[in-house]
Every structure is written in C-alpha cells, then in structure tokens.
Amino acid sequence: MTRPLHRDGPRAALVTVWLGTAAASLWDGGAHGQTLLQRLGLGAGLALALVWAGALWDLTLGLWLARRPSALTYRAALWGMVGMTALATAWLPALWLDPLGPLLKNLAIAALLLQGLQRHPP
Numbered sequence: 001m002t003r004p005l006h007r008d009g010p011r012a013a014l015v016t017v018w019l020g021t022a023a024a025s026l027w028d029g030g031a032h033g034q035t036l037l038q039r040l041g042l043g044a045g046l047a048l049a050l051v052w053a054g055a056l057w058d059l060t061l062g063l064w065l066a067r068r069p070s071a072l073t074y075r076a077a078l079w080g081m082v083g084m085t086a087l088a089t090a091w092l093p094a095l096w097l098d099p100l101g102p103l104l105k106n107l108a109i110a111a112l113l114l115q116g117l118q119r120h121p122p
Contacts, residue, residue: 002069002120010112011065014077017109018062025055040091054084065116074116081106081113 005012025033030051037047057080064073085106088095095103 005066010115011069014109014112014116015062015066018058018065018077022055022058022062025051025058030055036092069116069120071117071120071122074113074120078110078113078117081109 002008003011005015030048033051033054034044034047037050038044042050061073061077061080065077085103088103098104
C-alpha cells in the first residue's frame, strides 16, 4: 500500500525536486537552458525544444511519483536521471565541480530512488 505523500518524506522530496526542476526550467521561458544548450552548438529552436521536453519529462515524473508511485515509476525516474547525468557529464563535465552541485546532487537522488524501488517491488 502506498503511503500518502505527506507521510512519505523521501518521495515528497523527489516530487519536489522534479516539479521544482520543471518550473525552474521554464521560469524564464526556457531561455537559460536554451543558452546553455546553444553553447554546445545546438540551434536555438532545437535547444528550446529540448528545454521544454526536459521540463515536460520532469513534470510528468513529479506528478507520477506524487499520484501513482510504483516500481516502474522509480525505474523510469532512475534511468532518466542516469541518462541526463551521463549526457551532462559528456557535454559539461565541469558541472561535477560546480559548488552548487548540479550533478553531484544526483547521487542523493539515486539513493532515494533506490529506496523507493525497495518499497515498491515489481
């Protein structure tokens, strides 16, 4: 049985991360992310589309974790996070050394997702 979100601190934290990331990605209409991706050589249109796609992914995961947590939800979130971390590592490895830890935080997120998987066996 799934605990209510307000009684499940780790899941509530994950929901907050994903919903917050979706909102932060689009706070300025996606301009910050678009600029970052354009520095990697992507065109403006593709870069903005990727920002919006990422925000939609984050929103979907946040809502999915909030409403219907399951092993599938946690696996999708884990593999999505691993994939994005791998891409960011390949394209912007300096993010691992950023004092705010935009990639380092993913280690804690992975731990919470693995904990969620243990509570929601397939």
